[in-house]
Amino acid sequence: MTLHAYRGEILSLAHDPAEAPDAVRHDPDGVLVIKDGVIVARGAADDVLPRFPGVEVEHLPGLVVPGFIDAHVHYPQLDRIGSHGEQLLDWLDRHIFPAEKAFADAGHAGSVAEAFLGELLRHGTTSALVFATVHAASVDAFFAAAERRNLRMACGKVLMDLGPEGLRDDPASALAESEALIAKWHGRARLTYAVTPRFALTSSDEQLAIAGRLLADHPGVLLHTHLAENVREISEVAERFSDAADYLDAYDRFGLVTDRSVFAHGVHLPDRSCARLAESGAGIAVCPTSNFFLGSGMFDFAQAEAHMVRLGLGSDIGAGTSLSLLHNGGAAYQAGLFKGYRLDPFRALWLATGGSARLLHIDAKVGALAEGQEADFVVLDDRATPLLARRTAGASLAERLFAMQVLGDDRTVRQTYVLGRCAWDRDALGSAP
Incomplete structure (x- = not known):
């Protein structure tokens, strides 16, 4: 299978922020390179993409977080x-x-x-x-x-x-x-x-x-x-x-x-x-x-x-x-x-991703968008409703994330990917085949 790259703003937590600092991994202009449903590279686009010349790149409009x-x-x-x-x-x-x-x-x-x-x-x-x-x-x-x-x-x-x-x-x-x-x-x-x-x-x-x-x-x-x-x-x-x-x-x-x-x-x-x-x-x-x-x-x-x-x-x-x-x-x-x-909004995100993955003993497979993990991820839209758009305009990453947690719902999920394939697309009004 050929490589495929997804480019966008990427956020995940490497571990529980309550247990150790520096848990947040944020790539404002990041890329995930995926092969056979597994993440083979992640990082700043300018650093990662030169390692994969000719790779097809798809731009994701929103905040990319683990499934x-x-x-x-x-x-x-x-x-x-x-x-x-x-x-x-x-x-x-x-x-x-x-x-x-x-x-x-x-x-x-x-x-x-x-x-x-x-x-x-x-x-x-x-x-x-x-x-x-x-x-x-x-x-x-x-x-x-x-x-x-x-x-x-x-x-x-x-x-x-x-x-x-x-x-x-x-x-x-x-x-x-x-x-x-x-x-x-x-x-x-x-x-x-x-x-x-x-x-x-x-x-x-x-x-x-x-x-x-x-x-x-x-x-x-x-x-x-x-x-x-x-x-x-x-x-x-x-x-x-x-x-x-x-x-x-x-x-x-x-x-x-x-x-x-x-x-x-x-x-x-x-x-x-x-x-x-x-x-x-x-x-x-x-x-x-x-x-x-x-x-x-x-x-x-x-x-x-x-x-x-x-x-x-x-x-x-x-x-x-x-x-x-x-x-x-x-x-x-x-x-x-x-x-x-x-x-903290970042710890709340951890609980919904890496924390739950650890409870289920699947944290080696999913939950952190780390290299070697399966490519299950979500594209969030912090402008999904007029009120959310007003609240997040010019806001910091933490404020945007917290606003989506307090004001968001299913409309905030633009796309859901399973093993690197789109399984839900809000704007296409349904699950991808």
Whole structure:
């Protein structure tokens, strides 16, 4: 395959700005040289292009950033976004569990998976850690759709033997179906399997032990579940696991707290949990719009930073109110400020890219637009709306980025590229073939 170069303003983060300075990598007139979907050179155009005489150069009109990586999202909940009137546990019973029962039908699951992935690309998201449902067919449908689009995605069958009727498996079927799905999908194309107990209350001790066994037997898979999201949920977990030190310890005793564990929310964590997360290398997917919408609370960035807990950013659709990780970055700023923490716009971008990539163990592949990484990237338009154009006129890079996080949405994404090919073009009104 011939080389192809993309020229424009390029921005990425080499590491978490909270951990070390000089994280920002900004090329005002930069170039990405791509071969077979991989970045082979990046830097100032005047320095890089002379090394590739005759290379075809395409100019990108906007700010080029890594493809966004959603560290926690539920594809079966796409059609329940914005469902009114309840906090977490009642919201699940009233809105979510009835909708998820339909995913026993493979055709329905496939249709929603296609719509969901199209929405991700429209919002600039090129990778994600995704909940399916208890049905194996829902995982098959999602992975098949992701493979057709050549996306880097992680997903897994929900384990839920204490769930409601119609969404209930059992320990034996959970083990057998998970093993079969891992054998079929894990490591295929750009796909990763995630062992997915819904949360502590929906699995028996026997099933949680099986989840731990799956993690131990398949060291490359992820663990994906919920943690300390809602006050009532935490109280019920404490009542059931009365001898556990805290909510995280209820998972830990089953071998579920490892460096490949991603816990969504973590809104109400004691210091002991934060210390254990840091010690294990596990991390939190921060989901600010979901936490606002369900009245769950505000994530404590200062506490997490003090303990050096690994963080990423999640939309948590359908409790979250936007698939845009730009928008969720702005919401994370608001959540942090509520507790006196001023989230820097560059760190918000890191959480949506390199931070989430690190949680998903794909940071060698994506997240920083570094040489040797796959060419998943997004072209942002800081003049996408008249108000945004006014706000960013003459502004610094940090101000422009922050304005897009606070005022931006899917309209701010001009183009989304997957492995160096355009997969979404706003101005062409759709996904590229």
